[in-house]
Amino acid sequence: MSETYELKAEARERVGKGSAREVRRNGKVPAVIYGDKQPPLAIALSYKDIFYKIHGGGFLTTVATIDIDGKKIQVLPKDYQLDPVRDFPLHVDFLRVGKNTEVNVQVPVHFINEEKSPGIKRGGVLNIVRHEVEFHCPANAIPEFITVDLAGAEIGDSIHISAVKLPAGVKPVITDRDFTIATVAGSAAMKPAAESEEAEAEEAEGSTEE
Structure with missing residues (x-):
């Protein structure tokens, strides 16, 4: 199993294309945490952190911990979107990981x-x-x-x-x-x-x- 890691994130109050564009303009990557019978949670992540994790290999097979203002959530990256020309991350989907998640x-x-x-x-x-x-x-x-x-x-x-x-x-x-x-x-x-x-x-x- 790949070694786990932690990412700092901020909660996003607004969602949608306009909100996502604003997040990217501020040098961050919009993302969503879903699953484990809980409502989806919109967040913003450090562009640099996500870029290096995606291009470093093993991103979709490594469980991570996301720290949102002190609240820590275990997740597994499920999907991500890259800019087709410049190859930088546009959006990431995370799945909540519970004790019995398969x-x-x-x-x-x-x-x-x-x-x-x-x-x-x-x-x-x-x-x-x-x-x-x-x-x-x-x-x-x-x-x-x-x-x-x-x-x-x-x-x-x-x-x-x-x-x-x-x-x-x-x-x-x-x-x-x-x-x-x-x-x-x-x-x-x-x-x-x-x-x-x-x-x-x-x-x-x-x-x-x-």
Whole structure:
């Protein structure tokens, strides 16, 4: 799970396009906190804080605490809008996080041990089908990423979600099939297995002689 952080905010009495434009003119970003069976709360956040959080990665998978004049609310960013030309934040939606809040989130996929994959060592290519996977999980236990181990993967192998060890309480949103995350495909530059093994043996022999 990503490390949580805190943001200072001001409550907004007025809402609407005119109010949002005024907030932006004052160097802040309009936002709304909703959910947990409470009325929506309009707030204004520091432009600098939000800009760096959005562009720093993991924004939509990290629970934050928003401090509004001393009142602290735990939230999860659910959506944000960026200016299409200048890429600066225009608006953010936050979901209140209670003790039992569960959410659907897109979690990045990380791959390890490519150097231990016989297929890749022979010139095979890792074909990533899903760079992110959507999971249903507790809001306070969102994984920062999931890890796919490629050790032992051969040409033609497919890595399915069932092969990935998931944290407790984290379940794929897709439940009707064992979907593919990545495959190891052949390529024109692929070496035959015998040739690859021979080259490795020669390399090991050469290093021994040294």
